[in-house]
Amino acid sequence: MRPITPVLLCGGVGSRLWPVSRKGRPKQYLNLMGDQSMLQQTLARLEGLQQTQPIVVCNDEHRFLVAEQLRQLGVKRATIILEPEGKNTAPAIALAAHAATLTEQESLLLVLPADHFIGQPEDLKEAVRTAVEVATNDKLVTFGLIPSRPETGYGYIKRGDSISERAAVLERFVEKPDFETAKGYVASGDYVWNSGMFMFSASTYLKALTSSQPEMAKACSDAMGAAERDLDFVRPNADMFAKSPADSIDYAVMEHTTEGAVISLDCDWSDIGAWSALWETGLKDASGNVTEGDVVLDNTVNSYVRSQSRLVTTSGVKDLVVVETADAVMVADRHSVQDVKHIVTRLQSENRAEAQTHHQVFRPWGSYELLVSGDGFQVKRIVVKPGGRLSLQKHQHRAEHWVVVRGTAEVVNGDETMILTEDQSTYIPIGAKHRLSNPTQDPLELIEVQSGSYLGEDDIVRFEDIYGRSRD
Template sequence: MIYPIILCGGSGTRLWPVSRAAFPKQFVQLHGQGSLFQQAAQRLSGQGFAGPVVITSDPFRFTAAEQMQGIGITPQALILEPEGRNTAPAILAASLWAAARDPQALLLVAPSDHVIPDPAAFRVAVLTAQTAAEAGQIVTFGIRPDRPETGYGYLELGEGAGGACLPLSRFVEKPDLATAEGMLASGNYLWNAGIFLFRADVMIAAFEAHAPEMLAPAHAALGGVKADLDFLRLDPAAWRDLPDISIDYAIMERAGNLSVMPYEGQWSDLGSWTAVAEQSAAQCDAQGNLISEHAHAIDCKNTMLRSDDGKLRLVGIGLRDMVAIATGDAVLLAPKDQSQRVREAVDLLKQQGAKEATEFPRDFRPWGWFESLALGARFQVKRIVVKPGGVLSLQSHQHRAEHWIVVEGTAKITIGDEVKMVSENQSVYVPLGAIHRMENPGKIPMVLIEVQTGSYLGEDDIIRHEDIYSRG
């Protein structure tokens, strides 16, 4: 069996404003059915594959679990990194976790935010590379380039025959255009997909040889792991001692037992809006425009117009080779050939303290989500949606009172010692300091309008007395 290790971190900057730090691109539906994370899990499932191990962080734990549940896949483990430390610590932790169960377990490490339109063909490539990995090779997957791409790293093929897998000479950093054109012309380079197949004990031995200083803190992080609901939390103090380093720098550029499995099919890391448009070229109109449901094009050519908000109509007139991406609180406009500079926009907004750089108006929680509808000096109006069976924490506030109006479904409300059912068009008042909770006992989403009044309305004005989701 091959054990998929799905890396599920990310800063959410490259596809802003649809992707942000609070909800990065792997959880967004950008191409095909389901989110990129769900597509990755489905792609690495089926005959020959065990249940996946997902490595993510605390803010994304419930989203990852819920999206897994949504596609009917049960992960073997959901491992939570205390903080992002790049790919090398995550891969080492996964290797140690697997080796404790089977030292020769085959691990397939893959990012959660890539697009591979033909999952069956990719699985064939993985199974083809299995023999080399079982024999002690670290197999990296290379994509046959079809253009001089400057946004990807490359793999230079070595000399000699290697069977299905080819010898690897070296890793090449992202090149300039002239270098990329030369690589493409030579036919001896593949794009580095960042996907690896190896035995757990082989990868651990590679760390012992090339990054031995990482082993002790990684062992300690796993040794101090704590179960939290369905999640495994790595020890934060030990994890902090690990360097922030990629697997390429820590191991791949130093190891000698490397092979390349060429993959001839389509692949993209969706690193820019232009890449998203290219993957959806079949959906373009006769003028090459990719238009979403709430967007419109007039005399436009080769543009991407996307509005993710049904209340916001996006109209382009006379545009050429542009991307225009609109959400409810932000709009991005850029020439297609500069769409990789989106990170600069996010950095600028961060410098100005704009919450739109990293957060969405809609805030997701394990029980559902909420969004702010109106905000004043001493009041805030929210829409709160609680999924069936969702239960908010038993909590109180020091600085605000709340009025709740149920507009859809039925809420079970606790205020102090009183518990009652509140139906549509009914309301309740929660005095300042009162211990309270809402939950949805029904089979349809419950929607509630909350009006907060008080001197401080921040989300950190919450004292949790009980919480089924084990939040602090």
Template sequence: MTATTATITPAILCGGSGTRLWPASRRTMPKQFIPLTGPVSMFQETVRRVCDATLFDRPIVVTSEEFRFVVAEQLREIGVEADIVLEPEGRDSGPAVAVAAALAGQRSPERLVLILPSDHHIPDAVDFAECCRQASPAALNGFIMTLGVSPTAPATGFGYIQPGAATGHGEALAVAAFVEKPDAKTAERYVADGFLWNSGNFLFRSDVMLDELSDFAPEMRRAAEAAVAHAVQDLDFLRLSAEHFAKAPKLSIDYAVLENTRKAGVLPVSFHWSDLGEWDAVLANSPQDEFGNSAVGPVHLRDTRNSLVHSDGMLTAVLGLENVVVVTTKDAVLVTNRASSPDVKGLVEALKAEGRTEATDHLRMHRPWGWYQRVDIGPRFQVKRIMVLPGAKLSLQKHFHRAEHWVVVRGTAEVTCDDSVKLLQENESVYLPLGCVHRLANPGKIPLEIIEVQVGSYTGEDDIVRITDVYGR
């Protein structure tokens, strides 16, 4: 008798930079961690999708050193616990999937693992969970099951799956072929011939995936298992062995296994799905007014139709335009027609070549203890707004080229300056002379916000000598 159902371990992959959604998405805070179609981030939306405890157990989140505290904070915001695994470097999706399979296999060799990209939009979590249930029998019986979305248009931005014969497990079909992103004419033919969009969500038994890796990418399996075996616990994170992980080939799981295995299956699904790969897709998946516009933030529209206008704080007024995308941030503005939105990635590459830091870095930089945001900068000075989370503290540090003034605007600050420790309340300030050993901490229950004025010959971030740091930096 064949198995039909089992608890699923979700494995959420948090790589990628999302440059097609610049300037909202950048390397320092990519699209999976920002709200695009609702009040929570794409990552939080993905986590919530797999919170049905009758089907899913504790998630695994595979991310990078850079985003470990962003992941932890966003999980805390929605009240979900997960195993956060840190990749020493990005090596595409193949090694990440191999690590997830190895970790889930420690719970049970035949554990079902569901791979989820962290930046996809699937609004119907109930329907998604039901499709995972329907795919489980085939996955339990040895198939690597992909959720194939029935196309609503001949899209050229997605990979496609050609379904084959029935597997004998419900509606699950064998995969006849995976095909790359087509041109417009080929896409029309694919849709007419019943091909499915490849959603990037797939379900498999841990031991099956590891066996297929042994057959088609043995170095990847060995490197992933060794990286897990030699991993160390760091606070609430599992840090993979850098030495062993670096030996994994840099390869997607599609090329490593899915396009080679004879065990690939697909479940045709009809839930709404988008990878939000460009601004035009964000518009299509966002609430719209009677004129086809989607407006986020302080936006004023007049005589404007079929447009996306997104502001993170600056008043943005659009007059007399159609089919445009306007995105304003505190340090960059994007204006493009919708047809050109797929070309934003090339624009970002050009900005990088010009040495523009706005191409990759936000003004607001997130740190383990909170964030800071530059307010102004000039010769021999810089002004920052700093937020410290309750109970958090910065490293004990000193500077060689600048002195600092701190003014508390919200909360309570515990300030260490050499041998002195004092508490500051709102509207109180302190001067930290050049070379002093100092630290800022938040002993309170609400976020601490200060204004920092730096004065000196150099105000760069690399003029920080950390003496002790609870975050191990």
């Protein structure tokens, strides 16, 4: 079988899954179901297929999240492309296709959203094997999901003449229908849900893109031609990429090609677009409830209840979604969870931090968690992974007091370098150059007390950084 190159698209915020999914850590990087993130599950379910190292397209803010999650899977040589700005799927795939032509020219690109659930991965792999046979003949292949019900929230694809048992000519894409039209589509047997998954060679896609969207094709080609490498990351030229129109692969390419094919599959799929999807795919108790975390239910029916930091209880309710995080609680009717995005929009308009970040924020060296804050002070719990090193930096408006509670810290404080162990501390005055490192093979945990007139994360002046950061 011709090898495949997984191309993982990591755009999107997943605002309907707030308060767990936020701009700083969207749903594709979260462990919503099981011990792996959705990004990790997307790659893991391809095990057994002949494949090359993956290509991941993400934004700059999430680059270290992607690198760390790939490292946890044992993926060592992935190509991580940092999209300068979100322009939908067609340009993102073009960037990946250009990257692929420089590495594995004989492979086929398997384009996958990084935030979908697939309950039967073996059926997906069988569909991929069929797609390899079809795409080898210079076809642009998409995957269509056999509908289990009339659905107005998905786009549809109409299948044309049969190519094989699973494959057919792609006749046309159809927008999200009303309910009666959806019923007709399902009854006819000629329509499948649009999954957002594709397969083709890099050259076939770029040729089709040049034919249908020459301006987009040129902008992406120029941007990758002038791309820079930054540690493990590929940075397309932002000014050149800005000239590309924004459009989906469906509109930009697939609706114009005469070489389209669709592979049908039935793999227990969900795009996990809202909390109701996690209720639908989750393991239910005798009363139809799905729970995660420290939850106690009484006289509760057909509900989804999730706790991340404390005990959550319900009594005498039904058809609810209750989601708790360290800094927010969301309660909604299970049938109206699509409207959670309205809450996010309001929080954004009020410039609320809860719309953007969690109390726990991940960095390439580890993480920090806000424990308490008040007028002129805040307290954080900092965890530095083995070998992790914060930047050499100073602050203009705050002083810091560090207390080691677990592990060993190497501290630069002004002109002094010291080793601190458990129960030892140091004080960092305003304006002092300082750095925190973990020189051991065990995690380092400390409490940081900040005090000053301004405590924002942008009060950092960096002098050195092993991760190539200038600000974040």
